[in-house]
Amino acid sequence: MSDSSYFFSEQSQEGSPSNTQGTVIYWFRNDLRLADNRALVHACQHVESLVFVYCHSLSTLHPQRWNLPHSGLHRQRFVASALADLSDQLNAMGSQLLEVNMSAVEFLPLLASELDSKVVYCEEIAAPYEQDDILALAAAGLTVHTHWQSTLYDPVHLSFKPDALPDVFTQFRTLIEGSDLQPPAPLPAPQYLPALPDNFSQILKKWGIDSHADITMAKAQESAGASTLQADQRSSFPYFLPEFSGASTAACAHVEDYFKRKLPHSYKQTRNQLSGLDYSTKFSPWLASGAISARQIFSALKKFEAEHGANEGSYWIWFELLWRDYFRLLHLKYGHRLYFAKGLSDFPAPVHDAEKFTNWCLARTGDPFIDAAMAELAATGYLSNRMRQVVASYLIHELACDWRAGAAWFEAQLIDYDVYSNQGNWLYIAGRGTDPRNGRRFNIQKQVHDHDPDGSYRRLWAKPGNAAND
Structure with a gap:
C-alpha cells in the first residue's frame, strides 16, 4: 500500500x-x-x-x-x-x-x-x-x-490521485496549466472561538x-544559549526587526507591502541575487511556520495581476508556489522512500567524509564563495535560493558527502526550514529524487562569474559581522 x-x-x-x-x-x-x-x-x-x-x-x-x-x-x-x-x-x-x-x-x-x-x-x-x-x-x-x-491546490480536486503524480515537475506543471483548476479561496479567520473548558485554570495551576x-x-x-544570539545587520531576512518577525500579522503586512510596491513585476529578473531585502519575495519563513498560507499569497497575487497586469515575474511567483505543492505531493506518493539513502534511485548508498562535512558546516572549505554562503547561513539562519543550490551541489559533488547530512544541517540552521521542500530539493541536487537529469552539479566558477563577479558577496561575508545585540 x-x-x-x-x-x-x-x-x-x-x-x-x-x-x-x-x-x-x-x-x-x-x-x-x-x-x-x-x-x-x-x-x-x-x-x-x-x-x-x-x-x-x-x-x-x-x-x-x-x-x-x-x-x-x-x-x-x-x-x-x-x-x-x-x-x-x-x-x-x-x-x-x-x-x-x-x-x-x-x-x-x-x-x-x-x-x-x-x-x-x-x-x-x-x-x-x-x-x-x-x-x-x-x-x-x-x-x-x-x-x-x-498546499495551494487541494489534492482531492486534482485530475489524478497522488499515486499517479508525474515524476517530472514540468509534466505536473503542464497538467495544472492545461486545466481550469483554481486554488480554493482562503478561508477567513473564525469570528468566534469555542469557550475554554471550566477546569482550564485548574489545569494551568496543576x-x-x-x-x-x-x-x-x-x-x-x-x-540552549540563545541569549548570546546576535542580530546580524547583513541579513537578507532580518527576523530581529518587528516587520520580519514570525508573527502572522507581520507576514500579512509584508505580503501587502510587497505587492503594493509592485515588486512581482521584477521578481524573475532579481530572484537569483544573493543579498538584500527585495531581490526575492521573502515569503518562505512565514510559509514554513504556517503564519501565512500559500492560498493567502495566491489571492494577493491574483488581485495584484488584476490591478497591475501579469508578466513573467508575477507568473514566476506562482511557479515557485507550484514547486512547493509538488514537493508536498511527492510525500503523498512516496512517503518514507524519500528519506532512504538512495532516495528514489537505484544508486548505492552515498559515501561520507565527516571531516569535510564539518569544514563545510563551519565555512572552512577553502573556497571563498562557498565559505561566504555557509557563514551567512550560520550567522542569520537564511540563505538565498541560488546559494542553497550551490552549496548543496558543492557538498555532494565536490566534497563527496552524504546528501542527508546536508539536509540535516539545513534543518538545523534555516529559519524557513520546511520538511517537504528541504527533502525534495536535496534529493533533486543529489540526483536521487525526480530530476530527469539525474542531479545538478554546479560549476562553482561559473556561479561566481554569473552571480558575484565583483566579489561583493564574498567580501560581505569574509569579514566579521556588522552585528548588534538583539
Missing part, C-alpha cells in the same frame, strides 16, 4: 465527528495562524469547548543523527515570535494558547485525560516523523482528525503555568 493512504484515510474522517462534541484539543503544528486554517474551522464547528496547544519538544534541542539539533536558535526565536502573536490573537478572542516543553506524543494524552477528552484536531503533515506522531497518539487512545491544508510568558520557548532558548 502506498504511503499516500495516510492522507486519504485521514481525509475520510472529516465528516465523521458527531454534530457536537464536548471538549476538544486543537494542536498547532506548522499552521500558526487563524485565517485560512481549515482544521481550525472544522474544530470550531464540532465542539463545545476548545483548548489550543503548541508543543515545544525538547528533543528538538538535542542532537539527533549527524549530531545535529532538529531546530537551531534562529528558527526557535522566529517561531517564538509567531507564537507570541498567535497567543495575543487568541487572547483577544477570549481564549488562550497553552505552550508546553514536551512532545505532543507525551503531553496530549495527559492533557486529554485531564479534560476527559479523546479528540484532537490538527493539520496533516505527510512526512515520516510527523506521521509517526499521529500513529502514536492513536495508539494512546486519541482520535486525531487531521486536515490537509498546506501544570505550573500561570501565563503565556511562563512557558514560552524563551526558557528553552535561554537554556
Whole structure:
C-alpha cells in the first residue's frame, strides 16, 4: 500500500465527528495562524469547548543523527515570535494558547485525560516523523482528525490521485496549466472561538503555568544559549526587526507591502541575487511556520495581476508556489522512500567524509564563495535560493558527502526550514529524487562569474559581522 493512504484515510474522517462534541484539543503544528486554517474551522464547528496547544519538544534541542539539533536558535526565536502573536490573537478572542516543553506524543494524552477528552484536531503533515506522531497518539487512545491544508491546490480536486503524480515537475506543471483548476479561496479567520473548558485554570495551576510568558520557548532558548544570539545587520531576512518577525500579522503586512510596491513585476529578473531585502519575495519563513498560507499569497497575487497586469515575474511567483505543492505531493506518493539513502534511485548508498562535512558546516572549505554562503547561513539562519543550490551541489559533488547530512544541517540552521521542500530539493541536487537529469552539479566558477563577479558577496561575508545585540 502506498504511503499516500495516510492522507486519504485521514481525509475520510472529516465528516465523521458527531454534530457536537464536548471538549476538544486543537494542536498547532506548522499552521500558526487563524485565517485560512481549515482544521481550525472544522474544530470550531464540532465542539463545545476548545483548548489550543503548541508543543515545544525538547528533543528538538538535542542532537539527533549527524549530531545535529532538529531546530537551531534562529528558527526557535522566529517561531517564538509567531507564537507570541498567535497567543495575543487568541487572547483577544477570549481564549488562550497553552505552550508546553514536551512532545505532543507525551503531553496530549495527559492533557486529554485531564479534560476527559479523546479528540484532537490538527493539520496533516505527510512526512515520516510527523506521521509517526499521529500513529502514536492513536495508539494512546486519541482520535486525531487531521486536515490537509498546506498546499495551494487541494489534492482531492486534482485530475489524478497522488499515486499517479508525474515524476517530472514540468509534466505536473503542464497538467495544472492545461486545466481550469483554481486554488480554493482562503478561508477567513473564525469570528468566534469555542469557550475554554471550566477546569482550564485548574489545569494551568496543576501544570505550573500561570501565563503565556511562563512557558514560552524563551526558557528553552535561554537554556540552549540563545541569549548570546546576535542580530546580524547583513541579513537578507532580518527576523530581529518587528516587520520580519514570525508573527502572522507581520507576514500579512509584508505580503501587502510587497505587492503594493509592485515588486512581482521584477521578481524573475532579481530572484537569483544573493543579498538584500527585495531581490526575492521573502515569503518562505512565514510559509514554513504556517503564519501565512500559500492560498493567502495566491489571492494577493491574483488581485495584484488584476490591478497591475501579469508578466513573467508575477507568473514566476506562482511557479515557485507550484514547486512547493509538488514537493508536498511527492510525500503523498512516496512517503518514507524519500528519506532512504538512495532516495528514489537505484544508486548505492552515498559515501561520507565527516571531516569535510564539518569544514563545510563551519565555512572552512577553502573556497571563498562557498565559505561566504555557509557563514551567512550560520550567522542569520537564511540563505538565498541560488546559494542553497550551490552549496548543496558543492557538498555532494565536490566534497563527496552524504546528501542527508546536508539536509540535516539545513534543518538545523534555516529559519524557513520546511520538511517537504528541504527533502525534495536535496534529493533533486543529489540526483536521487525526480530530476530527469539525474542531479545538478554546479560549476562553482561559473556561479561566481554569473552571480558575484565583483566579489561583493564574498567580501560581505569574509569579514566579521556588522552585528548588534538583539
